[in-house]
Amino acid sequence: MRAGIESGAVRVLGVATGSSPLPLYRAIRAPRPQSIDDVEFFALDEYVGLPPGHPENYRVFLERELVHPLGLDPARLHVLDGGAADPDAECRGFEAALGAAGGVDLQILGIGSNGHIGFNEPGSSPTSRTRLTALAERTRADNARFFDTLGSVPTHCLTQGLGTILEARRILLLASGPGKAEAVARAVQGPVDPAVPASYLRDHPDVTLLIDRDAAAMLTTEGAHR
Numbered sequence: 001m002r003a004g005i006e007s008g009a010v011r012v013l014g015v016a017t018g019s020s021p022l023p024l025y026r027a028i029r030a031p032r033p034q035s036i037d038d039v040e041f042f043a044l045d046e047y048v049g050l051p052p053g054h055p056e057n058y059r060v061f062l063e064r065e066l067v068h069p070l071g072l073d074p075a076r077l078h079v080l081d082g083g084a085a086d087p088d089a090e091c092r093g094f095e096a097a098l099g100a101a102g103g104v105d106l107q108i109l110g111i112g113s114n115g116h117i118g119f120n121e122p123g124s125s126p127t128s129r130t131r132l133t134a135l136a137e138r139t140r141a142d143n144a145r146f147f148d149t150l151g152s153v154p155t156h157c158l159t160q161g162l163g164t165i166l167e168a169r170r171i172l173l174l175a176s177g178p179g180k181a182e183a184v185a186r187a188v189q190g191p192v193d194p195a196v197p198a199s200y201l202r203d204h205p206d207v208t209l210l211i212d213r214d215a216a217a218m219l220t221t222e223g224a225h226r
């Protein structure tokens with residue numbers, strides 16, 4: 001990824017939040033690639049209903065991890081506004097900005113324990129676009145570790161759609177730990193269907209998985225489903 005930024009191949013970087021990309025963001029920060037100033041950043045998703053400065057607000061997260069330490073122009077970070085009065089207009093505006101920037105060159109993804117990508121929960125359509133949607137209870141429970149109580153985890157979010165994510169030219173999915181093993185195995189070797197949103201990555205021509213042994217533990221050497 002650093003090479004892509006330095007060579008100019010990555011001018012639009014799609015960024016995920018959560019714990020999975022943290023080592024990657026650390027690696028981008030030092031040494032600082034000079035051409036990082038030319039990169040536009042588009043976030044995958046955002047909670048609805050968190051106060052603007054909340055530490056789990058994804059804009060705050062990305063400013064903390066990337067914008068501030070790299071000294072980037074904050075205008076280059078595009079994050080859906082979870083407090084927008086008109087969420088549909090907010091989502092349309094985000095898609096328009098993404099299109100105007102030329103689309104995502106490299107999309108960084110994590111994966112939820114239920115196979116979600118972004119906040120596209122099981123049942124999401126592969127052609128879905130950026131939208132307001134509800135969080136699965138499993139996702140709320142998984143993410144409760146970042147909040148004081150389960151009750152304070154938002155119930156809704158704005159997320160890029162699966163169709164939006166799949167338009168990225170290249171995708172890098174990061175997963176680690178045993179909690180991701182089932183989702184990784186179902187995404188890679190189970191049926192391609194809405195029960196596991198990440199399974200639709202198999203319809204994309206350029207996806208790389210970077211996973212540790214624990215996350216790979218349920219992959220089999222038997223033939224994949226297709």
Ligand code: GLP
Nearest residue numbers: 016017018019020110111112118
């Ligand atoms: C979160 C985010 C996703 C992220 C995933 C995994 O809820 N919306 O973008 O990839 O769940 O998170 P983590 O990397 O912390 O396991």
